[in-house]
Structures are given as C-alpha cells and as structure tokens.
Amino acid sequence: MATTEIGATEQASRRHTRRLKRQDGAFFWLAWGSAALVVVLLLGILLSLLWESLPSIGHFGLPFLWNERWSPAKDIFGAAAPIYGTLLTSLIAMVIAVPTSFGIAMFLTEICPKSLRRPIGIAIELLAGIPSIIYGLWGFFVLAPIMQHTVQPFLINTFGDLPIIGFLFQGAPYGIGMLTAGLVLSIMILPFITSVTRDVFETVPVMLRESAYGMGMTTWEVVRRIIIPYTRLGLVGGVMLGLGRALGETMAVTFVIGNSHRIASSLLAPGTTISAAIANEFAEADGKLYTSALVELGLILFVISFTVLALAKWLIGRTESY
Known part of the structure; x- marks a missing residue:
C-alpha cells in the first residue's frame, strides 16, 4: 500500500x-x-x-542633407533647414528643461514639506498627459503675444548689440520662431525628465543621506556628492527620454515655429523642423519626388533618434565602467 x-x-x-x-x-x-x-x-x-x-x-544624393532651398514648384528640396530647426529647438528645450527638472526633483525629494510633495508631484505628472495640440494652441495664443510684445523686444534691446552673442538676438520680434518653439518644447518635456529624476533620487538609501547630513554636509553637498553620483544612470536615461520627446514633437512646434524653410542665425527668426515640415506638407505633396523628399526627411529623423539612443546607451555604458 x-x-x-x-x-x-x-x-x-x-x-x-x-x-x-x-x-x-x-x-x-x-x-x-x-x-x-x-x-x-x-x-x-x-x-x-x-x-x-x-x-x-x-x-x-548627399547634397540633400546640406541644401537649404525648398521649392515644391520646381522640385527642388533640401533638408538643411528642417534638420537645423529640429536640432536647435531641441537644444533650446534641453538647456531650459534639464536644470529646471533637476531643481524641481531636488526640491521634491530634499526640501519640500512632506504634505506638499504628493500634490506637487501629481501636478507635474499631469502636464505629461496634456495633448500636444493644447500646448501648441497655448503657445500660439498666449505665449507668442507675450514673446512678441515683451520678451523678444527685451532680448533685442539688451543682447542684440553685444559682440559674439548679439547675432542670436537680432531681427524683428515676430513672437513665433525658434526660441518660442524651444520654450514650448521645454515645458512639454519637463514633466518626463522631472518624474524620472525624482524617482531615481528617491532610490538613494536613507542611510546614505543621513550619514552625509550627520557629517555636516549641506543639502547642496548631499545632492552633488551623494545623490547625483548614485543615480547618474537614471539621470542620463531621463534626459535622453526628454530629448527623444523633443526631437519628434510635431503639432505643438508647428503652431509656434513659423514654418519657414530657411536657416537664420537669430533664435527669434521663424524656422521649421522635420516633423513640422512633414505634417504641414505631406497632405499636399502631389508629386512622387515631393512625397519621396518628405519620406526622406522622416528617414533622417529616424536616424537622428536612433543616434541619440545609441549615444545614451554609450554614455550609460561609460558611466557603469566608473
């Protein structure tokens, strides 16, 4: 049995x-x-x-990449202006959004009273859920007039005649343009970078923080010497996430950039981006060469995005080796 x-x-x-x-x-x-x-x-x-x-x-051929002229009537197309606009607006957005996001994350994790951390965190995360077209409408009807009547005249009068950097702030105050598009993009990517940064800051063990404060470190020293080195991998990932969002944004940029196929040295001048050019012109592309040129713009954006991701992976790999 x-x-x-x-x-x-x-x-x-x-x-x-x-x-x-x-x-x-x-x-x-x-x-x-x-x-x-x-x-x-x-x-x-x-x-x-x-x-x-x-x-x-x-x-x-390859001259498509550096040719600025864009004339559908004559079947002459060049990607230089959209590429320049894409990279410049993304750079402006990152210059504004990255330090701001880091500052907000530091405030939420180190300084903000506990009773306010959750409401402020939720408010920031809600910004990520707003459709891009809403940002575009807000930028066109609210931000652009402020830029035209207040910010851009101030920049022109203050910095326009300076050597070395004066050319960046010359021209007429249109309101729309590269700088306005970069500002709108910075607002759009800020919640993504802030959320990731705050989450990785909170992964730092409490014992490390308490030990650093116990040794007499200030809040800034704790952030610079303990938190940032401990979370550098997550910070790189958050920054690259925001950059990827900025490179591919379409509708919000289309409203406020001016959609001009030309390269201007001034940040206040109108311009265009790859995604904005495709969105504006794909529906009316009536020739095979015209359509193919727009698709090639998409291919270039794909390569740029892939390059950014590869660079992020490389940076993370180098960071892990230290």
Missing part, C-alpha cells in the same frame, strides 16, 4: 514538473517572440522609409 502511494506521488510530481517545464518553455518563447517582434517592426519601418526615399536619394 505504501509502495502504491509513493508511486502515485512520484507520478504526480513528474506530471507537475513536466507542466512547469511546458509553462516555462511557453514563457521563454513568448518573451523571445515579443523581443523579436520589436526588432522586426523596427527593421520594417526602416526599410519602408528607405524604399520610399529612394527616388529622392537617387535624385538629390
């Missing part, structure tokens, strides 16, 4: 083991397939963009 019970128990155990192995195998292939699907989709997008861009690539 005992032998029979032992045999039944062993059989049940074997069935259970086989079932667990099947489940583990199914999970393994599901996870592997999900990862492979992402790669396949990425390659599919790249190949489709490349295929549709072939007429433009064959016609214009």
Whole structure:
C-alpha cells in the first residue's frame, strides 16, 4: 500500500514538473517572440522609409542633407533647414528643461514639506498627459503675444548689440520662431525628465543621506556628492527620454515655429523642423519626388533618434565602467 502511494506521488510530481517545464518553455518563447517582434517592426519601418526615399536619394544624393532651398514648384528640396530647426529647438528645450527638472526633483525629494510633495508631484505628472495640440494652441495664443510684445523686444534691446552673442538676438520680434518653439518644447518635456529624476533620487538609501547630513554636509553637498553620483544612470536615461520627446514633437512646434524653410542665425527668426515640415506638407505633396523628399526627411529623423539612443546607451555604458 505504501509502495502504491509513493508511486502515485512520484507520478504526480513528474506530471507537475513536466507542466512547469511546458509553462516555462511557453514563457521563454513568448518573451523571445515579443523581443523579436520589436526588432522586426523596427527593421520594417526602416526599410519602408528607405524604399520610399529612394527616388529622392537617387535624385538629390548627399547634397540633400546640406541644401537649404525648398521649392515644391520646381522640385527642388533640401533638408538643411528642417534638420537645423529640429536640432536647435531641441537644444533650446534641453538647456531650459534639464536644470529646471533637476531643481524641481531636488526640491521634491530634499526640501519640500512632506504634505506638499504628493500634490506637487501629481501636478507635474499631469502636464505629461496634456495633448500636444493644447500646448501648441497655448503657445500660439498666449505665449507668442507675450514673446512678441515683451520678451523678444527685451532680448533685442539688451543682447542684440553685444559682440559674439548679439547675432542670436537680432531681427524683428515676430513672437513665433525658434526660441518660442524651444520654450514650448521645454515645458512639454519637463514633466518626463522631472518624474524620472525624482524617482531615481528617491532610490538613494536613507542611510546614505543621513550619514552625509550627520557629517555636516549641506543639502547642496548631499545632492552633488551623494545623490547625483548614485543615480547618474537614471539621470542620463531621463534626459535622453526628454530629448527623444523633443526631437519628434510635431503639432505643438508647428503652431509656434513659423514654418519657414530657411536657416537664420537669430533664435527669434521663424524656422521649421522635420516633423513640422512633414505634417504641414505631406497632405499636399502631389508629386512622387515631393512625397519621396518628405519620406526622406522622416528617414533622417529616424536616424537622428536612433543616434541619440545609441549615444545614451554609450554614455550609460561609460558611466557603469566608473
């Protein structure tokens, strides 16, 4: 009788083991397939963009990248102005948003009273849920008039005649332009960088903070010497997340950048970005070369975004080695 019970128990155990192995195998292939699907989709997008861009690539070649002229009526297209606008507006946004986000995260984790941390944190995160077109409308109807009548005249009168940097603030105060677009982008990416930064700041062990304060460090010293070095990987990831959002933004930028296919040295001048140019002109592109040029702009944006992500991965790898 005992032998029979032992045999039944062993059989049940074997069935259970086989079932667990099947489940583990199914999970393994599901996870592997999900990862492979992402790669396949990425390659599919790249190949489709490349295929549709072939007429433009064959016609214009590499000069397409540095040619500024954009004339659909004459089938002359160049990507220099959209590339310049994309990079410049993203740079302006990052210069404004990164230190501001870090400051907000430091305030929430180190200085802010506990009763206010949650309401302020929720308010910042709600900014990320606002549709981009709302930011664009706000920028066009509220921010642009303020820039035109107050901020840009001040910048022109104060910095326009200075050597070295004066050329950045010369021209007419249109209200819209590169600087306005960069400001709107900075507001849009601020909640993303702030949320990531705050979360990684909170991962610092309490003992490290208390030990640093116990040694007589000030709040700034604790942040600079303890918190930032401990969380540098997360900080790089948050910054790159914001940069990726800024590079690909479309509707908000379209409202306030002016949509001018030209390169101007002044930050106050109108311009365009890759995504804004595609959004504005794709519906009216009536020729094969015109459509192909717009798709090639999308291919360039894809390459820029991929390069940014690769650079972020490289920076994280270098940070891990130290």
